[in-house]
Amino acid sequence: MKKTTELHVDRRQFLKGSVATAIVASIAGCASQVQGQQDSYLMSLIAKMTLAEKAGQLHMDGVLSPKMVQPNFQKINPFTPNFTPEQAAGLLAAQQAQIRSGQMGMMTSPEDIDSVVYAQTSAVKETRLKIPLIFGADIIHGHHTIYPIPLAEAASFEPELAERTARACAVEATTNLGIDVTYAPMVDIARDQRWGRVMEGAGEDVLLGSRFAAARVKGFQGKGLTDPKGLLACPKHFLGYGAAESGLDYAGTAMSNRLLHEVYLPPFKAAFDAGAIFTMAAFNTVDGVPSTGNKALLTDLLRTEMGFSGVVISDFQSELELINHGFAKDEREAAKLALDAGCDIGMVSGIYPKYVPQLVQSGELDEKVLDLAVYRILDVKMRAGLFDDPFLRVDQAHAADKAPAAHLALAREAGHKSIVLLKNTGQLLPLASNAKVALIGPFARDTKNVDGAWSPFAPQVASVSLAEGFKAKLAPSNLIIEDGCGISEAIEGGIERAVEAASAADVVLLAVGESASMSGEASSRASITLPAVQQQLAEAIAATGKPVVILLRNGRALALEGAVKQAQAIVVTWFLGTQSGHAIADIVMGEVSPSGRLPVTFPIASGQQPYYYARESSGRPTPVGESPMFKSHFIGIPDDPLYPFGFGLTYSTIEYQTPTVYTASVSKDGSVTVSAEITNTGEYEATEVVQCYMQDPYARIVQPVRKLLDFKKVTLQPGEQQTVSFTLLASQFAYLDQKLNKVLESGTIKLWVAPHARAGEAVEIDVV
Structure with a gap:
């Protein structure tokens, strides 16, 4: 798209006009908290804004597509609710009116690049002040090319790899969608494997997490904040979200201030030092105060102590959830508490534009607080290059371009480096090229659970399955494929057919583990073992006496049991994305040697959680060879991991x-x-x-x-x-x-x- 330089107003020219000195003076002290020299241009712009326009800058809404008015649009984009064309037209018109009135600052999750152009054109050509919108989306571990989940990439112990995949994600997302911000990386330290969002971060270690946080920020942002093929990174979730009690998503956290600073804060510091100018508030409470309404976190710690000068956005409606927490009595108070705490942008809830103007008019909210939040938002837009070119990351001519071939090669390389070999009794692996192989399990042919959670923009072309990967390596006569069972349900005659296939083979590749929906947000698990039907399949296959290689699909550490634990070889393959089947087959057949290491501790049993290597020294450890009685232990199992961190x-x-x-x-x-x-x-x-x-x-x-x-x-x-x-x-x-x-x-x-x-x-x- 052409540069829209005609929309740019020179700061010096602007300052020759009228400037409301009173408002400039009122926020001058506040603006000193922002890194860098005070920007008179932005302050003069704020002086021109009405309360409604200021509150509008704090509001993020979902991007509606003009294509929604077409019949059967759901066939084009299945994520869109089932609106009639007439309903869609009404919603679109209402949103456009809100944009044109200057009451929208940020938009999220566009369905196509045309939606971005449509909304941005309204903002910069049809509004009074011509302030550009900023657009974001969840680009977590891929856009069209899906890379291994972040936990898997952390197993590479190669931050440079994550920097390269993040860069590829940014190139694809800007090309295809024209967005400016990704709600990533997730940098929460995760020490309880019951928590579903373990898959989204770098695991349990502070140093590893910090290095991957910095690498991903650098990769997303590319050459800098104004890189037209770069995405502004938004490290999340500030703060302590990975310590949710019992591993239950959205639950509160109970920890000392020292632990918060020593374990959970360093990855954020690394991300900010790497150049991140966004962050996202967390859903959880910290010491009884919800993060989104926690002034001690979002202002005192983040801004005053850490010097962060960027923008804080809420997690999805987390400012509204202050009510459910019992922290705010209603929407009006929730808006006041969140904004006063330092949450600049509310995601989708709409309570900022609804209540902030009246809160200021009534004197319940100091206008300086509002002005400073608006200043930060405008400053970020300027630093991101949007005032100079609101369409900086929009390139409609190439929006339909396919991902470069180099991105597929990178996905395969990332898959190789993410795979962890845990066990290889008798050097069963790598397999000989002439081995007769039975590929068995619910993930043998599966393509729906290859990418893992957080891959909403994956194209309709399925990622490479295990079956496809091994068909490329083995002669048809040497490969037998059976499902055996479903992920959580039995298949009539499935185990019998699987046993028959195993009996006819030299070696069994048993593909078991979690579905994509078993890890990710809102996917906490009380027991981190295999589903019962998969365990039954494993026991039946083991009874054949044939050597078994476990190909484990997972988004967290698992507690392995019975025949799975006792198998001759165990390979952790995670969710590897687009090139999954090829990457796994390359490793199993010995074309590439495994080099991954565990970024999380595999426990002996689910009940050990939270279990991690960097635990405090106990006053009653159990020395090797001594009785565990009156020592730190669980009845029936040693105080040990099944496989330790780094293994x-x-x-x-x-x-x-x-x-x-x-x-x-x-x-x-x-x-x-x-x-x-x-x-x-x-x-x-x-x-x-x-x-x-x-x-x-x-x-x-x-x-x-x-x-x-x-x-x-x-x-x-x-x-x-x-x-x-x-x-x-x-x-x-x-x-x-x-x-x-x-x-x-x-x-x-x-x-x-x-x-x-x-x-x-x-x-x-x-x-x-």
Whole structure:
């Protein structure tokens, strides 16, 4: 689309006109809170706005498409409600009237690029002040090309990979939709695998989560805030959402302020440091106060302490949900509390434009609060380039372009690097090309549950199934495919046919796990085991005596049981998206060696949740070989994971030597280098994720048994040895005390260079 430079008003020319000095003065003090020099142009623009126009900038509505008035539009876009053309025309006209009156600031989830153009044209040509709209959508792990879910990509331990896939997502979404903002990345630390939204983040570790948060922001935003093929990132959910009690979505959180700062805040800081100028308030409460109405979080912490100068948007109607929380008595009070707390934009609820003007007129809400929120919104629009070109990210000439072939190749690469090999008894994998294989399970032929949650813009062409992937590798006579059962329901005669297929094969690939709807938002699970019918299928297949390879489809860590747990090989394949079947077949057949590592801890049982590696040291641990009586344990199982954080195998064997440090002590302002010899003692090339952990065994605040400090990926040829070194600042050994002061005490620090969080021998260094 042509540049709309005719709509741009030079700031100096604008300032030659009348400026309401009173309003400028009233917000000058507030504007000083915003990073950078006060923008007189924006303040003068605010001075021209009515209360209704100001409140309108705080309102986000869903984008309605002009195509909705066509008969049978639902056949074009099944996500659209079943309106008649007449009803659709009325809704569209009402929304356009709201835009033209200047009472809309942001719009979300367009169905096509024409919707964006239609709405934006009204905003910049038919409104009094010509303020552009800003458009957002959920581009979480793909647009047309679907990449592995974020949790899977975190298993790569390669933030640069996530940066590349986020960049590809942005290119496709801007090309096809012309939007400006993505409600991603989700940077919540998730330590309870019952929580459905584990799949949307980077797992349980603070360092890993922080590095992936920064990488995804950089990838989405590309060359900067005005990149026409970049999306403004909106890290979410501020704050503590990943600690929902019992892993129940939307539930409250109960934690110390220290834990909030030490565990849940760092990924947000990393995202903001990487350039994010949006963030999203969370659904949950923190210490009894809903995040969306929590001034201590959204103003005192986020703005004053962290210096965030961007915009906070609510999660879907979370400002309205202050009523259900029992925090606000009605919509009017909810609007006041949320805006006063620092939530700038309300998503879809409509209570800001409905109540904010009257709240200001009655004196219940200080107009300075409103003006500052409007200032932040306008400032973000300006920083995003929309005042200079409201159609910056719109390119109608290429909107129908297909995803580049390079994006498919990237999806396959991302799939390779996300897969985690947990078990490979007797080196069953990789399979020989002439092996007779029975591919069995509800996901063998399935295409509906390949992408996982949060892939609403995937095209109608199905992602690659397991069947398709293995058909490309094996001769037709060497591949038998049976469903065996459904995801949660039996198929008449299904298990019998599956057993017959297994009996006729050399090896069974058993594709079991979760459906896409079992993970994601509002998909908490009380028991993180396989559905009963799949477990029955696994037991029946195991009884044939044939070797079994489990191909696990999942969006969280699972508690594996019985024949699944005891299978000869276990491969975690997550939800890998567009190239899923090909990526998995490449790994299983040995064309690519597995290199993924677990970003979450796999428990022995669901009841261990929340269970994560960086737990505080217990006063009653259970030493190996001792009775667990009166020790920290669950009856009937050890206090151990099934597979620990950071765990993953290659097709080769890797040996670690005891790490070494080259000095016995380090000063508090110094650094230390810890190294270990890593050797590939097997027959295959291998990519190893070498991890560096620490423990402070004696501190005034009880510390985690281990804490990840750094990691590196190295590729080793058979027989090759490498020295892998980590240079650590002594300041990395510090912790927060109860007053949130960073403390670095003199004393001993234990360091590990190891393949996962439960392995290796420690070396000690003294901080002096």
